[in-house]
Amino acid sequence: MISFRHVRIDFRILVLLALFLGACATKHNSRYYTLTPVLANQDRKPALPGTVPVVLGIGPVTLPDYLDRPQIVLRTSRNELFFSEYSRWAGSLAIDTVRVLEENLDLMLSTDGIAVVSWRRGVPNDYRVAVQISRFDATPEVAVVLKAQWVIYGMDGKRVLLLRESEIRESVPSAGDDSVVKAMGDALAGLSREILQGFRQVRKGELHQ
Secondary structure, eight states: OOOHHHHHHHHHHHHHHHHHHHHHHHHTOOEEEOOOOOOHHHHOOOOOTTOOOEEEEEEEEEOOGGGOSSEEEEEOSSSOEEEEEEEEESSOHHHHHHHHHHHHHHHHTGGGTEEEEEGGGOOOOSEEEEEEEEEEEEETTTEEEEEEEEEEEETTTTEEEEEEEEEEEEEOOSSSHHHHHHHHHHHHHHHHHHHHHHHHHHHHHHHTO
């Protein structure tokens, strides 16, 4: 014989559990972030008259495996990482990083008459920049650290013209992932400017040969 009393008790437990889970979901809504390039009016200048257009390809740009995840990564100690479950990237951090580097360099090189394109588009390029990022994370309320090695190639990627390493640190002025993401964008802007300086150095050397 079936006891309906137990059925009613189980049903009440299920209702309470559903309400509890619903309250938890409401309390911990995920937030989604994306990186932002430099402001258009911050680094863009009109191309100088008489400049000869050349093509600069960007890529490949690689990130370490520990960043290949939807969560924002914070470094809590030298050897420990924290993955923020409710603060996530709106897309892929790797793709976002490439996009921001391309947009930054396109803005910064507008004076030079340089066309900046993704190396994956198959467009023949006069120069190419490859970037290998070894660290790109934040210590909460301290700093974002971006470490990268980058190479400028010439002759459509057949000749190494410049090899450099960069370490960019941007302070995180306040608590919260908003500040972390902004500092990460600022760090990419700093890396973009170092690549810009290296590229202009290469171009100046080649033009005076």
